[in-house]
Amino acid sequence: MHELSLxxxxxxxxxxxxxxxxxxxxxxxxxxxxxxxxIVADSFTFGFDALKQERPLTKEAVLIIEIPPSSFxxxxxxxSCELEQEEQELHFGLPHAGLSTRSCPACGSPRLFAxxxxxxxxxxxxxx
Amino acid sequence: MCDVCGCxxxxxxxxxxxxxxxxxxxANQTEAESNRKHIDRMGAVAINLISSPGSGKTxxxxxxxxxxxxxxxxxxxxGDIETERDADRIRAxxxxxxxxxxxxxxHLDAPMVHKGLHALEHQSEDGRYDIIFIENVGNLVCxxxxxxxxxxxxxxxxxxxxxxxxAKYPTTFRGTDLFMITKCDLFQYFDFSExxxxxxxxxxxxxxxxxxxxxxxxxNFDDWIEFLHKLLQTRSVISGQG
Numbered sequence: 347m348h349e350l351s352l353x354x355x356x357x358x359x360x361x362x363x364x365x366x367x368x369x370x371x372x373x374x375x376x377x378x379x380x381x382x383x384x385i386v387a388d389s390f391t392f393g394f395d396a397l398k399q400e401r402p403l404t405k406e407a408v409l410i411i412e413i414p415p416s417s418f419x420x421x422x423x424x425x426s427c428e429l430e431q432e433e434q435e436l437h438f439g440l441p442h443a444g445l446s447t448r449s450c451p452a453c454g455s456p457r458l459f460a461x462x463x464x465x466x467x468x469x470x471x472x473x474x
Numbered sequence: 475m476c477d478v479c480g481c482x483x484x485x486x487x488x489x490x491x492x493x494x495x496x497x498x499x500x501a502n503q504t505e506a507e508s509n510r511k512h513i514d515r516m517g518a519v520a521i522n523l524i525s526s527p528g529s530g531k532t533x534x535x536x537x538x539x540x541x542x543x544x545x546x547x548x549x550x551x552x553g554d555i556e557t558e559r560d561a562d563r564i565r566a567x568x569x570x571x572x573x574x575x576x577x578x579x580x581h582l583d584a585p586m587v588h589k590g591l592h593a594l595e596h597q598s599e600d601g602r603y604d605i606i607f608i609e610n611v612g613n614l615v616c617x618x619x620x621x622x623x624x625x626x627x628x629x630x631x632x633x634x635x636x637x638x639x640x641a642k643y644p645t646t647f648r649g650t651d652l653f654m655i656t657k658c659d660l661f662q663y664f665d666f667s668e669x670x671x672x673x674x675x676x677x678x679x680x681x682x683x684x685x686x687x688x689x690x691x692x693x694n695f696d697d698w699i700e701f702l703h704k705l706l707q708t709r710s711v712i713s714g715q716g
Contacts, residue, residue, distance in 0.1 A: 348616065355498050363492065373489055377498070384619055384645035421680050457680040460648060466498045474489040 349386060352466065353393035357404060359468055364403055369473035372407040376470050381416040382463035412469070418458040420450035426461070427451050502620055505584035509623025512591050517602040518549070519709045522622050524646065525630035526639075527612030530656040530689055532560045534630070534698070535607055537689040539567045541699055546706070549603040551590040553582040553611045560609060570597035581616035582608065584623060604706060614639070618646040626705060628652040633660045637667045640675035647678045652701065655686040658693050 360372050379385050391409055398404040415428040429448050449456045497503060513520045523531045532552075539548060550571040552560040561573035572593040574586050587608060595601040608624060610617040629650040631639045634657065640647045647653065653675045655668060672684050685701065687694040 348619070352498050355501070359494075359496065359498070363494065367490070367492060369490075382645060382648055384615075456677065459680050464645075464649070468494045468496050468498060470491055470493050470495075472489055472491045 349389040350393040350397075352385065353390055353397050356394060356468060357397050360404055360407070360471065361401075363471060364473055367473060370403065372404050372471060372473045374408045374410065374472040375468065376410045376412060378412045378414060378465065378467045378469050380463040380465040381413060382460055383466050384464070385466055387411050387413065414463070416463055417461045418448075418450075419461055420453060420455055421457040421459055422455035423450060423453040425450065425452045427458075429458075499619070502584045505588055506621040506623040509584055509587055509591060510625075512588070513606060513623060513625070516591070516595065516606070517709075518604055518606045519626070519705050520606040520608060520622075520624045521705070522608045522610060522617070522624035522627045523630065524610045524614070524617045524627065524650070525612065525632075525656075526614045526635060529612075529630040529632040529635065531609045531612075531630055532563055533689045534654075534656065535609065536563060536567060537692070537695060538607075538698070538702070539564070539569050541695065542702070543567065543569060546702070547598075547602070547604040549594045549598065549606045551587060551594060551606065551608045553586070553609060555580070555611060570594060570603075572597070576611060580611055580613050581620055582610050582622060583620045587622045604709075605702060614643050614646055618643075618649050625708075626651045628654055630654045630656050631671065632657040633664050633666045636665075637671035638674075640671055640678060644678045647675050647682070650679065651681075651683065653682050653684045654698070655684070657688060657690075658686050659688040659691040 356377070360375065364372060379387055379390070391411065394409050398407050417426060417428050419426050427450060448458060450458060523534070525531055535550060548569050550561070550564045550569060552564065552571060552573045553576065554560060554573065555576050555578060557575070558573040561571040564571035572590045574582060574590050576582070576586065590608075594603070594606065608622055627650045629646055629652070631653070633655065640653070653672070655671060668686055675682055675684065683701070685694060685697045687698055689695065
């Protein structure tokens, strides 16, 4: 949600970091979008690619998006697991955060609690 | 061009890689955490109420005030795009209310609530409250992303809206503590399956508490009052620890 204003916030962080490191160009950056953040990666990239054109510092920056696997804790046996996302046509956002037939691989319970996964993190930048 | 990821990066001796690991939501998160401390200093617990427009948030607050307003000091921060109508309804009950009008933003964020807390403080002689309700802008999507500093978050779905809402709005239901089904006096007129709504909500968020009530007829309203009293008890524990 609000991918464009988040992309704007990202640009501002890039400007601050470039100033801190006295860089002239941002070459590449990696952003991690949590599977339950509600952020649509395509919209975010679209917004970033539009905004980055506004200055020479960011114009050529390549945005790499990582989506960590969704991680769950079983409320019955307490074990953690990571589950594969289901593929589906015409699904534009991140893999389904909602209902499915998933159950704990250890004990079979359907009571899986999603751990974190709602973060949006600027991980690293390459600049010169 | 890199034939692994397609990037245009070329080797550059002058380039450096900086590890950042900063959240893009950091600004709001930091402000929200500061709001939380502010609310604690006001002696209160805060609840963020989220729902689609018209689910009954303000009506819930009106009845809550009627039932416990004499023994529990309530303050309300109202959020809407335009008008003071909701704050006026609360004020008509003799309770302190601040209206935040966003002018266009579809959700409250932490900086807005920060200002609201200061305004609410000024409406109380000692600046203290027992419960602060934050009634978010009517919207089942966007408020979910913006932590405001609340102790508890409640999502309301009314009977006429349908029992498929938890399934359709998983991000919102994942991030909440309490799921309330409102307007339960209307069950007979709508095809709403309480069982379906609760099961699907619990599948997304097994830690959810659920209450089904009517603010107009009072069915199960006691369950909500009990929830509030339990929350107030946790507050005593916090302040007891200094």
